Amino acid sequence: MKVLAVHPSGLMYTRVFLRLEPLGLEMIAAVARDAGHDVRLIDLQVETHRDLYRLISHWQPDAVCFSGNYLANIPEIIDLAKSIKAANPRRFLFVGGHSASFTAADILRHAAGAIDCVLKGEGEASAVALLEAAARGGDLLRVPGVVSIEFARGCPWDCTFCSAWTFYGRSYRSRSPEVIAEELASIREPGVFIVDDVAFVHADHGMQIGEAVQRRGIRKKYYLETRGDVLLRNQEVFRFWRKLGLQYMFIGLEAIDAEGLKAFRKRISLDKNFEALAFARSLGITVAVNLIADPGWDRERFETIRQWCLEIPEIVNISVNTPYPGTEIWLREQRRLTSLDYRLYDIQHAVLPTRLPLPEFYRELVLTQQVLNRKHLGWTALRGAAGVASRLLLRGQTNFVRMLWRFNSVFDPRLQLADHEREVTYMMSPPPGITEKPVNVKSFYVHGPTGRRGRRIDDATEKFVDDTRMGTG
Ligand code: B12
Numbered sequence: 477m478k479v480l481a482v483h484p485s486g487l488m489y490t491r492v493f494l495r496l497e498p499l500g501l502e503m504i505a506a507v508a509r510d511a512g513h514d515v516r517l518i519d520l521q522v523e524t525h526r527d528l529y530r531l532i533s534h535w536q537p538d539a540v541c542f543s544g545n546y547l548a549n550i551p552e553i554i555d556l557a558k559s560i561k562a563a564n565p566r567r568f569l570f571v572g573g574h575s576a577s578f579t580a581a582d583i584l585r586h587a588a589g590a591i592d593c594v595l596k597g598e599g600e601a602s603a604v605a606l607l608e609a610a611a612r613g614g615d616l617l618r619v620p621g622v623v624s625i626e627f628a629r630g631c632p633w634d635c636t637f638c639s640a641w642t643f644y645g646r647s648y649r650s651r652s653p654e655v656i657a658e659e660l661a662s663i664r665e666p667g668v669f670i671v672d673d674v675a676f677v678h679a680d681h682g683m684q685i686g687e688a689v690q691r692r693g694i695r696k697k698y699y700l701e702t703r704g705d706v707l708l709r710n711q712e713v714f715r716f717w718r719k720l721g722l723q724y725m726f727i728g729l730e731a732i733d734a735e736g737l738k739a740f741r742k743r744i745s746l747d748k749n750f751e752a753l754a755f756a757r758s759l760g761i762t763v764a765v766n767l768i769a770d771p772g773w774d775r776e777r778f779e780t781i782r783q784w785c786l787e788i789p790e791i792v793n794i795s796v797n798t799p800y801p802g803t804e805i806w807l808r809e810q811r812r813l814t815s816l817d818y819r820l821y822d823i824q825h826a827v828l829p830t831r832l833p834l835p836e837f838y839r840e841l842v843l844t845q846q847v848l849n850r851k852h853l854g855w856t857a858l859r860g861a862a863g864v865a866s867r868l869l870l871r872g873q874t875n876f877v878r879m880l881w882r883f884n885s886v887f888d889p890r891l892q893l894a895d896h897e898r899e900v901t902y903m904m905s906p907p908p909g910i911t912e913k914p915v916n917v918k919s920f921y922v923h924g925p926t927g928r929r930g931r932r933i934d935d936a937t938e939k940f941v942d943d944t945r946m947g948t949g
């Protein structure tokens with residue numbers, strides 16, 4: 477079969493900060509190709525809808541699949557599916573990915589027959605079987621830049637705002653260090669983003685990969701995401717990876733007060749988080765921390781955050797507290813959702829009632845982001861980076877410079893407000909009902925929990941995770 481794999485357009489974040497190749501979709505494309513299908517991949521983060529339609533009309537794929545990781549992309553996927561299906565009703569269309577798994581019934585309902593199937597959960601094992609079933613009734617286009625790699629999959633923690641753990645049933649599986657090193661050796665690009673939810677949960681695994689990388693003399697710049705407590709517990713691993721080229725690290729701080737950390741069930745104290753930042757600083761790694769802004773914040777709260785952010789050297793990303801299907805807060809949040817428009821669920825918009833009038837909330841939010849942005853990308857930074865910028869420009873690499881200026885055209889309170897006024901064609905089903913009773917978390921899981929045997933971590937690490945966790949799972 478000729479199979480076209482489509483990644484939808486980038487969201488606000490990607491338009492300014494970081495755009496990565498769609499690793500999950502590439503994996504699906506790769507298993508389909510290995511099974512003998514003729515496969516192509518198009519990434520609408522870098523190509524246009526016109527490119528997609530042109531490719532479809534020239535190449536005439538038998539099947540088209542979409543990656544539905546991001547909830548805000550669902551309307552785009554449905555509209556594309558409708559027009560692709562209308563052009564050839566015999567073409568087989570399916571969707572998979574993170575958000576699609578939690579909203580499968582809604583997607584099928586909105587698509588009104590244009591989407592034949594939503595494949596829930598991890599797609600490697602089932603995509604080929606699905607294509608075979610469809611057949612009975614490649615050559616991948618590569619995206620330049622930083623590439624992604626997976627060392628391990630899943631997350632053993634259970635933060636209330638996150639669906640990574642429910643998607644993977646709180647499992648944690650790691651890949652063989654030798655296979656990873658081999659894959660890294662085959663990557664030509666100088667930058668590699670490790671897409672694990674929490675990198676180096678298991679110290680031995682991290683060290684073994686590092687040793688394999690060192691043996692092969694692989695030299696890259698690495699980017700990763702992790703937790704503060706993992707960083708502190710496995711300091712020798714991060715120190716080793718610093719030597720191997722670890723350059724940039726995202727740490728999910730989420731809140732700078734104990735109450736906030738408790739509400740998110742982040743299971744880490746403020747002190748530990750600050751200690752982790754100090755350790756990361758001592759390694760000379762660039763660190764970006766994430767904070768979650770609650771729609772209930774007032775002006776003072778934003779001001780406190782701004783002050784705090786200016787006091788620390790780290791890069792700070794601010795996102796908006798958003799109940800996503802598949803998360804615990806989707807069921808527990810006491811406040812009523814103000815919108816069921818998928819497109820607003822990109823953690824840059826408020827979908828819960830704001831204490832400040834909405835226009836003011838966005839003004840404060842964007843002002844806070846601007847202050848942080850200016851701190852790193854503004855005039856002072858530009859002066860400091862002028863050498864780098866002009867060298868890059870000379871080499872024709874305008875991305876870095878464009879990023880410095882793009883922020884204000886994307887993060888604009890008027891635009892964010894106007895997004896609430898758009899006509900809503902597809903409205904998601906609301907949460908089943910607010911409850912204060914203990915929720916059976918197992919009901920969130922896409923495929924059900926696998927228990928201890930699903931977590932490939934040693935007992936000491938399991939105990940470490942358990943000591944931070946409470947109650948659920
Ligand atoms: C790495 C990552 C990123 C990277 C980009 C990765 C990329 N190119 O898409 C960066 C850092 C840029 C990023 C940015 C953002 N991210 Co992000 N990201 C992740 C993370 C940690 C891992 C994704 C990954 O690569 N996993 C490994 C690959 C192999 O798995 P996968 O993509 O899920 O694919 C598997 C399945 O989903 C399925 N599958 C996927 N596609 C398809 C297609 C078909 C047809 C089939 C059958 C199956 C299938 O099979 C694959 C193999 O098993 C996830 C959390 C998670 N664990 O999923 C969050 C996550 C997807 N991100 C999230 C968010 C919110 C964002 C941002 C909006 C954040 C922001 N600050 O604005 C931006 C938006 C980016 C954009 N597209 O515009 C949320 C999405 C929530 C939601 N419900 O919409 C997640 C779930 C994090 C969370 N804990 O809440 N992200």
Ligand code: SF4
Pocket residue numbers: 631632633634635638639640641673674703728
């Ligand atoms: S540590 Fe929390 S936020 Fe991070 S992936 Fe795991 S559950 Fe999600």
